[in-house]
Amino acid sequence: MGNPGAFHRSITLQSLTVFSLVAVLAADHVQGLDDGCTPFSCGHLQDIRPPFRRRGDPGECGVEAYELGCTSSKATIHINTGTYYVTAINYTGSYFWVVDPNFNTSSNCPLPQRNHLAYGYFGEIDSVSPPGLRYLVTQSYYRACFANCSRAVAKNSAYKPVACLSAKNSHVYVWVSYYGCMVEDLEPYCGCLANIPFGNEYSPDWLQLQNASYADIIQVISKGFTVQFPVDTTGPSASMKLRKNINLCLNNSISYFKEQSSGASIVNWTHAFFWSEVHFLECVTQYSNDHYYTTPFVLVVVTILSVIAVPKFFFVLCRFLLAPLAVWIFLAYKYWKTRIIIDAVEKFLRIQQMIGPTRYAYTDIVAISSHFRDKLGQGGYGTVYKGMLLPGGVHVAVKMLEGNSNCNGEDFISEVSTIGRIHHVNVVRLMGFCSEEMQRALVYEYMPNGSLDKYIFSTEKSFSWDKLNEIALGIARGINYLHQGCDMQILHFDIKPHNILLDNNFVPKVADFGLAKLYPRGDSFVPLSAMRGTVGYIAPEMISRSFGVISSKSDVYSFGMLLLEMAGGRRNADPNMGSSSQAYYPSWVYDQLTREEAGEISPVAADMHELEKKLCVVGLWCIQMRSRDRPTMSEVIEILEAGVDGLQMPSRPFFCDEGHIHVEDSYHFTSELTAVSEEELSVVSEENDV
Template identity: 40%
Template sequence: MLTMKVAAILCLVALSGFAFFDAVNAARQFRNAGCNPSSCGSLTISSPFRLKGDPPHCGNSYIELACENNRTMLHNRDGTYYVADIFYGGESSTIRLVDQSLDADVCSILPKSLVCYEQIADSIFFMSCRVPMTSSLYIDAASCANASFSAYPYFYALFGGETLNDTGFDESCTVEVQVPRPVGLQYSNITDLRRQSISDIHRELLTGFNVSWDCATNMYLRDRNRSTLAEILWRLKFILSNYLDSFRIFFTYGIPSHETTSSYYTSRTQVDFLVLTGVGIAVRTLLGVSCLIIVVVLKFRRRHLCMDDTIEEFLQMQNKLMPIRYSYSEIKRMTESFKNKLGQGGFGSVFKGKLRSGGFVAVKLLELSKSQGQDFINEVGTIGRIHHVNVIQLVGFCVQGSKQALVYDYMPNGSLDKIIFSKEKNINLSWEKIFEIVMGVARGIEYLHRGCDMQILHFDIKPHNILLDENFTPKISDFGLAKLHAIDASIVSLTAARGTLGYMAPELFYKNIGSISHKADVYSFGMLLMEMAGKRRNLNAFAEKSSEIYFPSWIYDQFDRGEDLELEDATESERKMVRKMIIVAFWCIQIKPTDRPSMSKVLEMLEGAVELLEMPIKPFLLSMERSSAEPTAAAIDDASASASASASTTESMDRAQCSASDS
């Protein structure tokens, strides 16, 4: 329990770290609401740029331009640039700058190197060299050399290539200045460019060069004379502003595309901020899901520890168990790692297996439920202590951690429902064989009620739970809902209904009909008997005649009119046999439990002559319409067929300890 709390606290701490992150996101502003473009000369200035004097919330304060003498200027610590043009759309978002430090008449002063400009192919390198260069790639720039930044006596200009080595760069030279290639030299053939003189290059530099908005922003931010603390605060302010701007633009123009990135985003960093935010949200989601999984796993593990304790305590108390206890590895070996699935039982999947002795078995791998292992205890506590020809034999079981399995005798002919309800009719049993199955099921139920030291109430008698061996001998199976009960007690205490709708006794969901007792199994047997006699389900939504939808009501009216069930190719004795089955079924499905016979009386009636049987009164439910015959929605909810776990096999097993420890 302590581990679960620690895990939950760690998850809350981790998630609270992201709460601040969300608070920053919530603080974003739509800063440009109501801002109109400004103008200076013929140039229009709009977001993300702003003109000095614009309202404070308009544009990005880190790219503030000034209008001086009707000319747009960009000032930073390194110098002043004339803004010749701003390109808001198209293939790239750029700004054209002209370095105002250049002398229009002589080139003794060169442009400033742009540290934000990293492209090689579109650059011009001004470099000083130790020795003279003979290659035609180098353009003599000695007339523009300035002793203040020329390290060596020889000075050249060099146009960029794909890489610096592609330009023919000599290791004896040092790059002094790197600037973007001027607009006038942007699209010339590289061979033609190398024919330019330094005067031509200088003249083109006066027309300006294009840089990205990112570069312009970095130019504005570069202030090398700031103190370290001031620089940090400055950049934090810039980052937060960019972050909020990125959300403003995102909520205005949507997911960044090539067009919106070029047109609206101040810099590439704003797109990066959005990506980082997405990553942060993804990490937060992943962390939250991981924390949830950890808590669920710990809870799950805690529940199973309690379940294991309950089962082990139960097994230690039993001294009459005959089944063998197998390890999980033995279960996997005998089923060949659960290779051959036979079907789905009430509480798990069933697989075919083979013992070392060569005999075949059916292995039910129990699914995890909320019953704290009660389904396992029910099965082992009931059939684990008895042996009867008409009750499935429990060969062994497995309890190993969360793995639980039950090993039964293998029934090659499957369940009864596949025989009597099969449309393919691969197996066509005679009426004599069907009657033998009926008698076998009745004897099995009678043995459960009276043949043991404790009365065993099955609570889920239905065709699906009647298995047939190689000789079609019936075996009652699936005791997941069973309950042990003292033989001398007439009333069973249940906290919730159990069984399968259509076979459940009405007292299980109508409390005023009567007390719950062994007569609930009698009712279920009666419904099963009715289906075996009609070789069809009692409730048939696909019947050709609407009056035949509910078979018990229809056949009762037939008998009341003196008409028997129509049987093809049946002898007179077989017709009497079927009539006897139906009359006994009507006795079994009487509404009041006190009106139903015991299973001993049922066997006596089935073994006697049909002429000695009287037709009972028509059960109240059968005289109603189908909609009324079925339980109400509220009753169905109360009569949930799951063994949700109100079932307790032994009165001495107290499961409240698990619930208390979980809380």
Template identity: 55%
Template sequence: MFHENFESSEFLSLIPAVFKAEMHFPACVEDYTGLNSHFQLIFRLSIVVIVVIEIVQLVIVLLIIGRLVLAPLALWTFLAHKFWTIWSSNDAVEKFLQAQQSLSPIRYAYTDIMAITRHFKEQLGRGGFGSVYKGELPGSHFVAVKLLSGNSKCHGDDFISEVSTIGRIHHLNVVRLVGFCSEGSKAALVYEYMPNKSLDKYIFSSNRYFSWQKLNTIALGVARGIDYLHRGCDMTILHFDIKPQNILLDQSFVPKVSDFGLAKLYPKEYNVVSASAARGTIGYIAPELVSRNFGIISHKSDVYSFGMLLIEMASGRRNVDTNADSSSQNYYPSLIYDKLGYKAEEEIKFESFEMNEVEKKLYLVGLWCIQIRPSDRPSMNQVVQIEGDTDHLELPPKPFFSWSSSISRTLHSDNTATTQLSVIDEDDSS
């Protein structure tokens, strides 16, 4: 290699000498051109020969430069391009795999659940289906781990099937399922952590926490989340347990529908849902979930629960007061209806206050949603489309309130407890 480079450099050093000799040759010939025509011909031929020689030399120089400079440069350029292409391809695949991993819930071992929660050190709450603990994933990502109780039916293949479907739900107003655990009798759900906890912590406080505009924004967010469950997924997801405790708030107080322990998935073409295992929370449960005489079970059952939620958000008090003496005092929506219709009886005493426009809208929409017959209720899509102008929002027919108040006095032992009701199946002939 060294010898080859030396010969190349030696050859290059001869080029200037040859060039000078070629340039002196026509000058010498030119001195004799005036003697005869024979020398003039030689002069012209010499010019042609010199031009050819110069062209050949230029080609040789370019070939040498191409070999010593351009070839390595082209090689390095090709290798750099090849490396960049491979790296970009791998990076795109890695990003895709990470995105897929973030879209799908992770299946954790029970030992992982124990590590995430630090052996269930910090309890966030307790419900009818288990306890919720605060956990931390690598990277300081906080999660809420719901450990299902032993008597929960959310186990086996049905549990995995529902988790895989709900785990792919990605909507601003639906809490994200990060992962799950199912090992024998042990089952857990890992959700994104909501630092501001649930809506009931704020709407039932003695001092109103949210402005009317913020309350309206929260209500609209909840409606969008439920509407997405009904229409935005491959299958219709019926929540069956819409209530303030199941509306979580993130760091910016954006509402997210949570707790799918009672949720059922049905193909969109199904208009009638089996009521053989319908459940809900007293005070929010739709009448058709109690008896088929009120109508069929459908997405309108969630609409009813949402209507009850709206009225509680507007009033700042629970709809059902088990300590009240009379049914009229026991069931607050009936008082609200009378106030909106200006048909209050003399014996009913209202607190004197002016009704805000947003408050009035929440009440009106809520009363439309809690109509006894499901066919009289709007869909969640219609609720979302209702604008802020309440002048064109009419007062709905007065719902039949007595069934709710009587059921609540009989069965409502705890406002926040979830109660399973025995429901008449649609297939029964009775």
């Protein structure tokens, strides 16, 4: 072992060095707000003092974050990516007025610049660069929100039309809101353009502006809004002495530590380790009656003492008490969790054995799979092997769940309990299972044609459009059976091409119920804990309840994404496409079909097969952002069974504006909900082809 005294000495020396820098930086910050610099003029503003400064001023004058740009008539300041006019500064109230340049021109139809937003929904300046601006806060509680809608809004709405910005298919509105442009306030066919604060804390209540006209709202906005800035209460001599004496006390403490730690006795080492900060406190106490030292001085001293003493205390506590205790608790927890999982699975399986599929011993699984000789694929939960049941010679697929996989006891119980009681032509059949301690396996009927993904993503067309429509109809019937055909409603939560298997006749079967959950039929509310699924197919309400409640409509969304991939013969999200407008297939195909519906010439839509269009339209209906706008699976079946005549296009299922936001912008926004990451693609490509 090394010398523990040397180790602890190194720890304390490092901490003292770090917090010496903290003290210097703190003193520098106070000195940076120094008001001893010469006042200056900028534009029409006179007698400007720190924290404001001009470019080229000495470093000790003002703060860089508050640097003003000056012309003959204007003073400007950068906030976030935008430039604003500074119209007045109130040092008594510690705030200044700013105006968006768009509202200080001769333009008769101004609009805030979207990429220059400098404020959040709750008033805080949304900026961390430069650092000083993160302390700026607007005093206004209210926002003027601009939105662009694809069709007109009802006249009795709070939306006020902006005729000068509107066009034939683009209707611009403005309204006054307390929270800003929120998703809940937008109509389904509207997108937020910008929102800007106005006035200060004494401005008229926003309810008074509800019935105001567009001209009245613009008049209020054009006056700008107020922004607070930090207040400096120290002078130049105080900040210099603060910095000098803190450095002096820190140097004395380091000398004291070196002197004590040079001794070999335990007493000297203890004094060095535990009394260094006490020595520092005694030093600064000598200056406690000095009138120069106010709140900044006390704050810096307390910060240094706390950050030196607290880590050393926790180091000793963790070294001799918490570390052994944490190891013991971790081992006990792992043992307890393992026993709980095993006991829960065993209790369930004793009941399941009387009503469900056959339970096999692990030795039987080894024999069925011929000692795991014929591997079919590798999945996220384990490895799949081909096997045979004797007598009879029935081929099966054996999924071995690995002990270190993500499949815990709850997922295993979920799969056995749901699929074990299902008998439907479009749902894969679970023929048996094995559970001996942590050795678990699932025995399925064998699907010789593998999963759907290897056919629809193939470079060569594998199926005719009639066959694709037939496969889509079979998948829909299987999902509808899970939703409506059982005593309990079964929500799959992971509908995707890889989980659709094909038998000898290419009849589709829904598979992989590891994420499925049972709920009472007709119950439209599902707990938030059910939020799960595969990125690219997961419904928006699984991420945020603002899109609706989690229900069977969540499976409808995933099915819609599956239909679009079947029709397009490619993954929905593919940034590597040659044309960036085609990177997100649902958005691209929606644009093509709506162009044709509007009477425009769309060569792509003209060349599409009528069944291809049908699958795309049904898929677009299924992926509506709000769950209430999607059809049920039984309604989807009726549409797929019917002809293509009379099938109408749904509203745009993306958060983007048709007139001003391009498809590639829609792709980037929607990627949070639907884009398949490279990591997810690698997992999907490796999963089994049962």
